[in-house]
Amino acid sequence: MAKARPAAQGPISIMRSTILKVIVFALASFLLTASVFAQQVVSWTTPSSGKWETSSEWSGGHGPDSASYVFITNAVSKVITIDSTTTSSFTNSLVINSLVLNAPHGSTNTLSLTNGGLAVPLRVLAGLSIGSDGALSVNNSALLVNGAMTMNEGDPIAIITNGSLTAGSLALGSAILNGGIGTLAIQAGAVVTVTSNITAVSPGAPSSINIAGGSLIATNGLTQLGASGHAQLLISGGSHILRQVWLGSPNPSPFSSGSLILSGGTLTVQGTGLGAGAGLALSAGGYIQDGGDMEGSGTSFTIAYYPHNSTAYLSNGIANWGAVYLGYSPGYTGTYVQAGGLMTVANNMVIGDNCAQGNGSVYGSVMLLGGTLCVTNATHTAWLDVRNGQFLLGSNATLIVDNLIVTNSCGQFINSGGTLIMTNNPPILSPDMDADGDGQSNGNEALAGTDPLDPTSYFHILSTTLTNSTGLSQGNPKDIRIDWTSVGQHSYVVQTNSNLTSSAFYDLSPVLTNTNPATIPGTNTYIHIGGATNATRYYRLRLGP
Numbered sequence: 001m002a003k004a005r006p007a008a009q010g011p012i013s014i015m016r017s018t019i020l021k022v023i024v025f026a027l028a029s030f031l032l033t034a035s036v037f038a039q040q041v042v043s044w045t046t047p048s049s050g051k052w053e054t055s056s057e058w059s060g061g062h063g064p065d066s067a068s069y070v071f072i073t074n075a076v077s078k079v080i081t082i083d084s085t086t087t088s089s090f091t092n093s094l095v096i097n098s099l100v101l102n103a104p105h106g107s108t109n110t111l112s113l114t115n116g117g118l119a120v121p122l123r124v125l126a127g128l129s130i131g132s133d134g135a136l137s138v139n140n141s142a143l144l145v146n147g148a149m150t151m152n153e154g155d156p157i158a159i160i161t162n163g164s165l166t167a168g169s170l171a172l173g174s175a176i177l178n179g180g181i182g183t184l185a186i187q188a189g190a191v192v193t194v195t196s197n198i199t200a201v202s203p204g205a206p207s208s209i210n211i212a213g214g215s216l217i218a219t220n221g222l223t224q225l226g227a228s229g230h231a232q233l234l235i236s237g238g239s240h241i242l243r244q245v246w247l248g249s250p251n252p253s254p255f256s257s258g259s260l261i262l263s264g265g266t267l268t269v270q271g272t273g274l275g276a277g278a279g280l281a282l283s284a285g286g287y288i289q290d291g292g293d294m295e296g297s298g299t300s301f302t303i304a305y306y307p308h309n310s311t312a313y314l315s316n317g318i319a320n321w322g323a324v325y326l327g328y329s330p331g332y333t334g335t336y337v338q339a340g341g342l343m344t345v346a347n348n349m350v351i352g353d354n355c356a357q358g359n360g361s362v363y364g365s366v367m368l369l370g371g372t373l374c375v376t377n378a379t380h381t382a383w384l385d386v387r388n389g390q391f392l393l394g395s396n397a398t399l400i401v402d403n404l405i406v407t408n409s410c411g412q413f414i415n416s417g418g419t420l421i422m423t424n425n426p427p428i429l430s431p432d433m434d435a436d437g438d439g440q441s442n443g444n445e446a447l448a449g450t451d452p453l454d455p456t457s458y459f460h461i462l463s464t465t466l467t468n469s470t471g472l473s474q475g476n477p478k479d480i481r482i483d484w485t486s487v488g489q490h491s492y493v494v495q496t497n498s499n500l501t502s503s504a505f506y507d508l509s510p511v512l513t514n515t516n517p518a519t520i521p522g523t524n525t526y527i528h529i530g531g532a533t534n535a536t537r538y539y540r541l542r543l544g545p
Helices: 011-038 442-448
Strands: 041-043 069-072 078-082 094-096 098-101 109-124 128-130 134-151 157-161 164-172 183-186 191-194 198-211 215-235 239-247 257-262 266-269 280-282 285-303 310-326 333-338 342-351 363-375 383-386 389-401 403-406 411-415 419-422 461-467 479-487 491-497 521-528 538-543
Touching: 098 109, 098 134, 157 164, 164 183, 164 215, 198 257, 215 285, 239 257, 239 285, 285 333, 310 363, 342 389, 363 383, 383 389, 383 411, 403 411, 461 538, 479 491, 479 538, 491 521
Parallel strands: 041 069, 069 098, 078 109, 094 109, 098 128, 109 134, 134 157, 134 164, 157 183, 164 191, 164 198, 183 198, 191 215, 198 215, 215 239, 215 257, 239 266, 239 280, 257 285, 266 285, 280 285, 285 310, 310 342, 333 363, 342 383, 363 389, 383 403, 389 411, 389 419
Antiparallel strands: 128 134, 310 333, 342 363, 461 479, 479 521, 491 538
16 A cells, blocks of 8 residues: 655645744743843942952942852952951852953952951852953962863963962963963962863963962873963972873974973872873973972873973982883984982883884983982882983983893993992893994903993003013113003903914913902003014904913
8 A cells, every 4th residue: 555645844834833943942042041140240340449248349239149250350450359357258158150350451450368268268160260460369268169260361360378279170371372371379378279180371471380389289180281382380399299290282383382390399290100191291391300309109201202302300309200201202302311319210211212213213312410310129120221312321420220221223321430330130231232332342341341331441452652671761662562451350362463464363472361350440561572673563452361
């Protein structure tokens, strides 16, 4: 049986559809109007300073409540104050829906929470926006922002002293052209808690988090400085805990940088593991520590994590890491310079990665010029692997390492007179490679007893000079003196030949032994009697016997 076809839509059905749309639109308009009515816009209207609880200063003749969108944005510089008189009028908290704080050019609007105590906070249910010429001061008071706190227009500033600020997220500055530069200052006695992410950017001068004391706590999200534009975290005091910190941009932009400068206090980075980028990750910008304590023993420090050349400096203070990675992005270099202080790495420190050429190479560089670097743990299982790049141990520095690995042809370890202490095993070196770049393979240096990590320690002839076996006073020396580097408890034989190409070298001297204790370097000498009477004479040394 043929199925009945639906009737074509005629003028009546079209009219019904139109009426339905009108009803839906009217209902939406009613709901929107009801919402706006329920959540009132309340603005500070007078051009002078005043108290938050003064109803006549606000539009509508009444102060803000939990349904209020609050705006403090009018002209003429002023301070709106919340103090103990204000908070005493409320049982649990001052509650508003949202707050916008800024001022026209030439004016500054400041919201000051002063001596209101911590028991009755100003609670912002949605978000707090501080814009151009807006300022926030919290002193011996409490501010609780359930949503986002943003400071991304103009040059807003927030100062927290001996009080508390809690925000769902914190965003400083804007990376757009002529965007904002936000500044957050945390001073003695302050506790600032951010329950998710912290971001800071700026197109020009950096947005800043300046910490002289108190605590910054952000244990649930990422703190990212300079993902676009510029930003910095300056710490000179206090005790702070961050879950994860990334400095710089994930993109190879020359206009982005993030910096962390630690000169005092303690910063703990919890991290998400020991892998690259899990704790503190540095890209464009820099890390400078000239004091204080950096505690990251449960996570990693990665230099050049994003595609930028990056450098970290330690000149004073203490740094603890679970793992350190120098270089991570192919084609870029991670550099670590230590002139003082103490850094301890409990698991692994990796310099570079592969030996690829050009843009495919992950390169690392360590200049240990002073202080002490410890790559060690209680079970002596920590390891330092120079895979692609260079590790320079300077004369004023100390390296303590459980296990040292230099097995790649593109990795070099150079000891320029520093103190090297290996707690577990001798260095793991490829016998065919030249770890210190002195021209002698690691295998040959092992046979000669020289230090394969010291470019000044290698087996070679120091000099050949004319002499006389009976003294230099004779006028016509006929003998040749050969001096060479030697190592205690090693034996040597001088060989000679008159022609490099036509005949083999033969032993000239008896076996000559350096009688110093093993590994102690020295020099040996042999005099070839009558050696100067020959027209041509070549000398070389071999290990004895």
